[in-house]
Amino acid sequence: MKGMTVIVKTISSWVKVLIVLFGIYIILFGHLTPGGGFAGGVILASSYVLLMLAFGRERVEENLSSALSSKLDCIGAFAFGMIAVLGFVFGGVFFTNFLVKYSQQFNLISAGTIPLSNIAIGLKVGASLFLVIFSLSVCCKNSESDRE
């Protein structure tokens, strides 16, 4: 399958930028407005799902391979764990918000470790959901070729 028609390809290549921007906004402003790491990560993954539906799987694999996305997944999980351990080192308790006294309320850079945790979780959720859909589509492809 080499993707859909020219109309779908053109429109999805415009819309994907907006979807990625909206996902990054949801992640970065998670401590000020509704949203957060999980929702933003799913939005980032869904932008790649749109590309996969419109252009086919091979095109997406050139852009973001499964090895790279599994590395991003591990980096996100590791960063979230490290934030917790740093809280233990500097604050004495696991998951202490040790940066909160250096920040001002209602600013973009505020709330201490919460935006950092949001970014880590967004990276983790986005990469892992992309990986699930990618491996499912590989599996579907293989079973279709087996049947033929």
Next chain:
Amino acid sequence: MAIFYILLLFILIAAIVAVETKNLLSAVICVGAIGFGGSLMFVFLRAPDIAITQIVVEVLGLILLIRATIARDLTFISGDREFFGTVVSVVIVFIIFLAGVRVFETLPEFGKPIFAENPDTASQTYIEKGLEETGAANLVTSVILDYRAYDTLGEATVLFTSIIGATVILRKKSRKLLEDPDV
């Protein structure tokens, strides 16, 4: 208030159609309608965090399910239901219904916080001290990433483990190894 009853009726009808229809694709679409109705209810209940998460996950799941059902040849369900299974599920649903009636009698009136009378409960503490202790304007985020961060760590661990399982089972190499073991 009336909007909730309309949405509940819509969700109920969609659920019944999803169970009863013979076409797999229309069942999947009805499941999607249930999810979108639920996210609309969250919006009207003023819980935008959950509404965003619900609608985003619903879109992704709907795309996956539709792709899965279109790729398969088997789009029609056939076969009758077993008598024993039907009886057991009806009895279990009735027991859950009785327990639910007992639980809903103890709940406070709609729109009232559960712990409004006692000032020392956890939710009152979050609302009073959440902003100054965590600095986050969004109290939901301050709860899930500061007060209850262990919960989020457990959720992330569950997701991580399930992804490892999915990629190990669905990878390409294992299929090749199964097909010719000499490689």
